[in-house]
Amino acid sequence: MRATVTIMLKDGVLDPQGEAVHTALLGLGFAGIEKVTQGKVIELNLSDDVDPKRIDEMCKKLLVNEIIEDYKVEIS
């Protein structure tokens, strides 16, 4: 089983990485870019006997800082 956890900063939280990418893209001449946000993605390869509920626990205990980050989990 593969779980993909996508973690993005919440709206309103300062995102210097996203801003740096935005500035760099504008500097390269790309137009029409309104906003850039950078987040992270963690792919977990899990044995099939892992309860999918455990993934949420992993997020809350280690992977995600829920004060400043939102996350979503996709299982495939």
Add this chain to the structure above:
Amino acid sequence: MRATVTIMLKDGVLDPQGEAVHTALLGLGFAGIEKVTQGKVIELNLSDDVDPKRIDEMCKKLLVNEIIEDYKVEIS
């Protein structure tokens, strides 16, 4: 238009972040984790007149290091 670029290290490229997360999850008592890979995701909010082909150009010119990284683009 929103484009989501997901960037992952290619197979075989050392992924110390993924390994650190793996070790930490095992340390917290989570079992059945075979592999952890960490990558990044860049969300681009673009005005609707941007040619989607330009997104690929942004990846190749700035966002992705194609020697060690693979990427995929989703447009929504």
